[in-house]
Amino acid sequence: MYEHLKQAWQQLTAPGQPFEVETVTVRGVPIRNYRHAPPSLREIWLSTAGHADREYLVYGGERCTYSEAHTFTASIARWMHDAGVRPGDRVAIAMRNFPEWMLAYWAVTSMGAVVVGMNAWWVAQEMAYALEDSAPTLLICDRERLQRFSEIREHFPALNVVAVRLQDEAPDWATDWTELVNAAPDMPAVSIDPDDDACIFYTSGTTGRPKGARLTHRGCVANVMNVAFINTVQPMAAALASGKPPPAPGSAPAPNALLATPLFHVTANNCVAHATTLAGGKLVHMYKWDAAEALRLIEAEAISSFTGVPMMAREILMHPDFARRDTSSLLVLGGGGAALQPDLVEKIQTRSRAARPNTGYGMTETSGIIAAVSADFFVDKPASVGPAMPTLEVKCVGPSGEDLGVNAIGELWVRGAPVIKGYLNRPDATAETITEGWLHTGDIARIDEAGFIFLVDRAKDMVLRGGENVYCAEVENALFAHDAVAECVVFAVADERLGEEVGAAVHLHPGAVLDATQLRAHCAGQLAAFKVPRHIWFLAEPLPRNASGKFLKRELRETLRVEDAQ
Template sequence: MQDPEVQDPEVQDPEVQDPEVQAGGGGLPGIAEVRAAMTAPGRLFEMDEADIRGVRTRVWKNAPATLRDILEISRAHGDADFLVYEGDRLTFARHYAAAAAFARRLIDRYGVAKGDRVAIAMRNYPEWSVAFFGAAVAGAVVVPLNAWWTAGELEYGLADSGAKVLVADAERAARLAGVLPDLGVACLVTRPDGPLPDGAEPFAGVPGDPGDPAAASLPDVAIDPDDEATIFYTSGTTGRPKGALGTHRNITTNPVSLAYGIMSAGVRAGRTIEELTAPQPRVTLLSVPFFHATGCHSVLVTSALQGGTVVLMYKWDVRKALELIERERVTGFGGVPTMAWQVLTSPDFGDYDTSSLTGVSYGGAPAAPALVDKIRERLPERVPGNGYGLTETSSVTTYNGGVNYLERPESVGPPVAVCDVKVVGPDGDELTAGEVGELLIKGPNVIKGYWNKPQATADAFVDGWFHSGDLARLDADGFVYIVDRAKDMLIRGGENIYCAEVEAALYEHPAVADCAVIGVPHEVLGEEVGAVIVARPGAKVAADEVRAFLGERIAAFKVPAHLWFRDEPLPRNPGGKILKTRLREELLP
């Protein structure tokens, strides 16, 4: 399964100062004109071409070649805070030293060689990053496992990847204690809170002092851009998860693509690259897991390159998020749109100082256009941003921010300059602007394939193009509009109904905090529309009132025939995507 991934960048968000621009006024340069200016020879975003698995592909000329390069660059940020977790503060220099020490330990003690797999199963602790970068610069393929998985699912990920070493927190290590001996995996435990499983050893190194950062050095392992670097497992909301096999080029492309996507909106609004790259504090509140491409590619790796601070949370909590925004002077936060809604509509919002925020970015699920109005209401002068990407595209493929977002809040933006997109019909023929079909993506961010799954790889990756499985349309200017997942599209009496459209209308209702639209089987019509609603605290809403509200916004055949109201949160995977399969199992006989 391909999950849309959240974008939570920490590059300066473009501001909009001209009222005519804010209103989407004319006179702005086009997307193609901005792209030509930004990618011209000698510019920061100049492009080149590379042969990637036999396909000529545009690449960023100035992108770091490997994760080793990014770690080396991060060292220059010295004593600035890189990772903040409760009472622990890990500087860039200490992080570099800890990662270097762990890389040498993997090679010297555990015999890890280039291409061996090193798995990570833990919460968002600072040790996650140390293990990730340390394993990568040792030449290993890093396998981030879903920390929410059961013991059986974790066992599957370890066995499927053939991991040689596992770095786990105490909770995950205890969960796996009964199966580790049979897997033959060396287990290192972070933050142990009791006896270790048989054969396991403490990870050590963080949060304690790893030694003299000035004396740290990385092992001498030759790494090339197209060497395998990561296996990120897709969310597995249906069937067994697939391991998305990414290269160093895939992951190091993302920070540059993200910067391009954000800055292009600022350039279009009349600002210069120099203005947009001026030094400023960058502090990201991380609300999603490191074990997804958003948390790792778009936040961790990007912050390492840019010198940004990442503030970690034990788990998502709205009040705690507001506390951290005030205490750490957070400049950016995001997650799935629901997280942004929860913060902005919290009754505690006014009790905290959020003046440090320069932007709010989100993705991973369709965002109601009304969300931009809420951001402008609560955070004046801040322009929201969203983006689109998948595990298979190493996070970002498109970005929509600044004037682009204000003009087209329903879009996820145009593709970044090194990516091509197209929409095709069932026969594979490319469709024209406005027509809905499957979105295909090509670029240096597209992964190598699925680990040990040649048929699935052959089906999804064809001549450099990745078949996303998402339904989309393009407008005349190349902006992408994600309509829905193909499997979530309803067909009622022969009429296509896209869940995202109905959900967006529901979010406009002032009493709706969260919602999900599902198909309900019907003997005559095939399917009817069903909607599950979570109301805001203290709000009361009736089914008839909701239907009347929707009837003014969407066609009658799209209005839900079935409505469920629930007090508990909707079930979600760690990336924030609603588990509609589980909802159907709970609600439908």
């Protein structure tokens, strides 16, 4: 089977083929790239106009075709241009998974401006930080985010604001979205360099402050082609292994995908939305996650592809409605943002009617996937995340950056077209994370003789809660901001549903009085809800330290019992 995968891989990437790979020099570094890749996301979007009357965006009872979406995006781009937005300017988008996100996204990237993806769960303080860091020309937000922005508006007096889905009339300092979609549908003519910024997505850092990852057009295009490649090469290999003729590239029906994870992350935006759009498929938006509603939509919209965090796939399979709903259209069930546990791979394989398990492993810093695996290959190697994509070199390195070779355990480094340009306003963090084009993933892994990657551990000090990265330093900073807290450490606590939850061990100043409810309320004013500690231990004695004075976090994590937490 793996020889057939190698054969299919070589055929698809050979000279003259759609996925032909070449080496180009970008910012002084030789990287792998697709020779026939479109130069920017503008070309990706404009190429989909031919899908015309196919359904594109679905939300509740609202339906939008590709033809309508192209008219809307041209109008939005023209309005923004007339409002002074120019190529290279930044436009922040802060909203839930409404169709307006995708329309705004394609309009902004197609006119050469840069999307700043704002985490919709951020509180006003976090929102203010990202706006100060990215300095956008325009903010597009829904009603809830508009209210949060109103709390900090005095700090951004020159920022133009567009309001989406208001229940009442827009305030006098904001423009209603209807003005944008009613403008003349005249997409500005611009020239976009492949290495121009396409979007800035924020990823938390060990310093406790989010970092703005600068994703380029080259990187985003390479990623969507990587998704198309993996969706082609593994079925082709399976066909070769069975003696059947391989499916012709592009012969698969257009997917119907359910958007269940936030569009301000690369999983939903760059992997699901980009790939579905390029293929002329349908994107069905969910307001918030609910397994029963997901199953209803799978049946009603004939969903063929579902990619979420692993707990979502698990909840779909375990929900009482799973046996009652028609899920026969579902061909792909899996996720990203966290590794699928081997038992979940087996459950998808045995319990679903037609769906096969799949997963993609990647990062914001790689514009999407690094590796992916599905179907028979995933069933055969359920602990693996698959082989690296054609546009990425990978290696496991030792302490000095030396390549450790096959099956050796070390930190995974990757280099190629999808790797970000760097972090916005953070040359220090960029230099620490990228060495001569090689991105240090912070993940401990090994690579087997077939090129399949196995994740062993995470070097980064973070909690992976339901696909959301929660960096411990950020939460510790919030805890230390309370006057009663003398010492604290934050770490991951295993959780059956979400994979990991946030735990905190806290030692108070002598005489201070504080309970868990009060401390969580304090954190909620500074952090998004998913970062607030679920498990809190109040320790009477100072926290244990090593000889250099660092807290012994691992010792606390291993000795504290969940049942003793508040």
